[in-house]
Amino acid sequence: MERKRLLYLISSDPRVSPFDINMAYDAGFDAVIPYAGADVSSVTGLVQDIMFSRGPKGARFSSVFFSGSDLTAAEEMLAAARRSLFEPFLVGLMVDPKGGYTTAAAMLAKVAALAKARGLGEIARLRVLVAAGTGGVGKAVAAMAARDGARVTLTSRRPEAAAAAVREITSLFQAGVEPRPAPSEAELARLAREADVVLATGAAGARLLSRASIASLKGPKVLADVNAVPPSGIEGLNPQDDGAEIAPGIFGLGALIVGALKNKVEAALLKDLLAAEKAPVLDGGAARRKAEEILASG
Numbered sequence: 001m002e003r004k005r006l007l008y009l010i011s012s013d014p015r016v017s018p019f020d021i022n023m024a025y026d027a028g029f030d031a032v033i034p035y036a037g038a039d040v041s042s043v044t045g046l047v048q049d050i051m052f053s054r055g056p057k058g059a060r061f062s063s064v065f066f067s068g069s070d071l072t073a074a075e076e077m078l079a080a081a082r083r084s085l086f087e088p089f090l091v092g093l094m095v096d097p098k099g100g101y102t103t104a105a106a107m108l109a110k111v112a113a114l115a116k117a118r119g120l121g122e123i124a125r126l127r128v129l130v131a132a133g134t135g136g137v138g139k140a141v142a143a144m145a146a147r148d149g150a151r152v153t154l155t156s157r158r159p160e161a162a163a164a165a166v167r168e169i170t171s172l173f174q175a176g177v178e179p180r181p182a183p184s185e186a187e188l189a190r191l192a193r194e195a196d197v198v199l200a201t202g203a204a205g206a207r208l209l210s211r212a213s214i215a216s217l218k219g220p221k222v223l224a225d226v227n228a229v230p231p232s233g234i235e236g237l238n239p240q241d242d243g244a245e246i247a248p249g250i251f252g253l254g255a256l257i258v259g260a261l262k263n264k265v266e267a268a269l270l271k272d273l274l275a276a277e278k279a280p281v282l283d284g285g286a287a288r289r290k291a292e293e294i295l296a297s298g
C-alpha cells in the first residue's frame with residue numbers, strides 16, 4: 001500500500017504561515033495540515049494521535065514541524081514531542097520558528113565565508129553585532145554565532161527587551177551574548193564601529209543604519225541584512241549584493257542573497273524529513289550544518 005506523506009504544521013501563532021506550507025508542498029509532502037494557536041499542553045495528545053493512527057510501520061510517513069514566532073514555545077513543543085515518541089512509533093520532527101533558524105543559519109554561513117574571503121578570519125575570532133536582535137532571526141543568529149565562539153552583542157531600542165532576549169538565548173541555547181540598548185541610530189552606529197561583523201535583523205521595512213552611518217565605519221567589516229522589504233535595514237546595501245564593497249573596506253550581503261540560501265536550507269531539511277527511514281529531529285543545529293553543507297557544495 002502506498003502511504004501518503006503527511007506534515008503536521010504546529011504553531012503557537014493564531015495563524016500558520018503560508019511560507020512553510022508552500023515550502024512543504026514543494027518539497028514533496030502529499031498533504032500539510034496546519035494547527036494554529038497550539039501550546040505545549042496540546043502537543044503530547046496531538047503527537048500520540050499522529051503516531052498511533054498509522055501503526056508501527058506507518059508512523060514514519062507522518063512528520064511534525066513546529067513553527068510560530070515564539071522561540072521558547074516552539075522549543076518547548078519540540079521537547080514535548082520528543083518525550084512522547086518511542087520505538088517503533090517514530091515520527092520525524094523539525095523546528096524552525098517563523099523561519100528564524102533557517103534564516104539565521106543561512107546568514108551566518110554566508111557571513112562566515114565572506115569574512116574569511118576578505119581576510120577577517122574565522123567567525124570564532126570576530127566581534128559580531130546583532131542589530132535589532134530581539135526577533136526570532138536575531139536571537140537565533142546571535143545564539144549560533146556565540147556557539148561558534150564569536151563575541152556577540154545584541155541590541156534593542158529598549159534595554160529591557162535586549163536583556164529579555166539574551167535571557168531567552170541563554171536558557172534555550174546556553175550561549176553567551178551581551179545585551180546592549182541602542183535607542184538611537186547614533187548609538188547603533190557607535191556599536192557598529194566596534195564590531196567586525198554587523199547583522200541587521202530588524203523588522204521588515206525598518207531602516208537601522210543610514211549611508212552616513214556606514215560612511216563612519218572603518219573596514220574591514222562585513223555587513224549583512226535580512227530585511228527584504230524596502231527600505232532595507234542598511235542604506236546602500238542592495239538586497240542582491242553578494243559580497244559587494246559598499247564603502248571602503250565594508251563588504252555587504254543583501255537580504256535576497258541570504259533568502260536564497262535560507263530557502264535551499266529549508267527545502268533540503270523538509271526533503272530529509274520526507275525521505276528519512278529513521279525519523280530525524282531537525283533543529284537549529286541541523287539548519288546550521290545544512291547551510292554549511294549547501295554552501296560548500298557550491
Ligand SMILES: NC(=O)c1ccc[n+]([C@@H]2O[C@H](COP(=O)([O-])OP(=O)(O)OC[C@H]3O[C@@H](n4cnc5c(N)ncnc54)[C@H](OP(=O)(O)O)[C@@H]3O)[C@@H](O)[C@H]2O)c1
Pocket residue numbers: 098099100103132133134135136137138155156157158161162201202203204205206207208226227228229255256258259260262263
Ligand atoms: N531574508 C530572509 O530569508 C528572511 C527570512 C525570514 C525573515 N526575514 C526578515 O528578517 C527580519 C527579522 O525577522 P524577525 O521576525 O526576527 O523580526 P521582528 O521580530 O519582526 O523584528 C525584529 C526587531 O526589529 C525591531 N524593530 C521593529 N521596528 C523597528 C523600527 N522601526 N526601527 C528599528 N527597529 C525596529 C524590534 O526590536 P526592538 O523593539 O527590541 O528594538 C523587533 O523586535 C525581518 O525583516 C524579516 O522580514 C528574512
